[in-house]
Amino acid sequence: MIGTHRRDAGQAFPIYVVMVAGLLFLVFAFFAVGKAAALRNGAQGAADAAALAAARQARDEFGSGFYASLPQDMLDVYLRTHTVGGCSAAPGLASANQAELLSCTPPPMGSYEDRITVKVRGNKPVDSSVIPGSEEKRAEAKATAVVKFRCSWTSVDYNNDGTKDMFFFKCGKDFLEIAPAAPPPWSTVSRILYDVHLVDN
Template identity: 60%
Template sequence: MTAKLRGEAGQAFPIYVVMVAGLLFLAFAFFTVGKASALRNGAQGAADSAALAAAQQSRELFGAPFYASLPGGTLDVFLQGHPVLGCPAAHSYAAANGAKIDPPVSGCIASPGGERDEISVKVKTLKPVGASVVPGMKKKFANGHATAVIEWRCPKWRSVDYNDDGVQDQYFFLCRGQMLTISPESPPPWSQVSKILFDVHLVDS
């Protein structure tokens, strides 16, 4: 009787080993899938922050040419032809979030559009998923893509030349229900009015 039990135990042992090995494989596979998913989320977060940073930096750089356009009444020219120069910030923010703009040059594209500019970025994580029981994951990187817009918020505005000397002395902007007055001779700090004049946000890409 004892010998029979020992024989059955001996036969069951290989099955037990296979079951344990299978469970371990599944555990490592699920871990890899989870790690890859987290990496993809991280890549998308890096892309979002990079696109927003690029748009915000571009808005900051609008200050000097925007104010320069006011005295001579060339604001329309500025709105239709201003440069969008925020891509350096995209590179910095991508790196700060464990990713890089990829490709380095064409991975950040600014598309001036008059009163609505777009900046699109593509990023790739700096680190791959790493060694795994799942084939092909060792050198698998995650990618992210995001687009941010810089949108002019003040479709209704007018200027006044009090002295009839060709120099505009006062501007009045209606920005989505908010009134803003700017005197070109003594304009407020750009940081105080930039968010009223221009909205920055992500869009579906």
């Protein structure tokens, strides 16, 4: 009987080893999947931040062209044809969120709603022993931000000389008056005139 018990124990030991190894593999696999998901979320956060930074900078750069278009009542033309920049602000926000900027794409020509799309890659690899090739695998993500002009307007030529003297903007619940001859600081009015937000890719 003793010999039989020893043989059973000897036969069972390899099974236990395989079971333990399988469980360890599952634990490491779950850990790798969790780490990959966390890195993906981090990359998405970096992409969102970079896209918003680019869109806000683009909005800041609209000021001179916007104001220059007012006296001759060319605002509608400006809104449809302005140049959209902003991408120089994206790398810094990507880097601050542990990622590198791969691309930043503003529209070729502006409109009432300008979309800027960025793509980033996270700095940290998945680096899991159970996932081949993960030593160099880094999460990538894309985000798109919109700079949207949200107002309607009317203008007045008080002197009847062909030059507009005052613009009245209605932006949702906000009202704004701008005299082209003495406009307020762009930083004061740009957040009323334009809305900046993320959209689905």
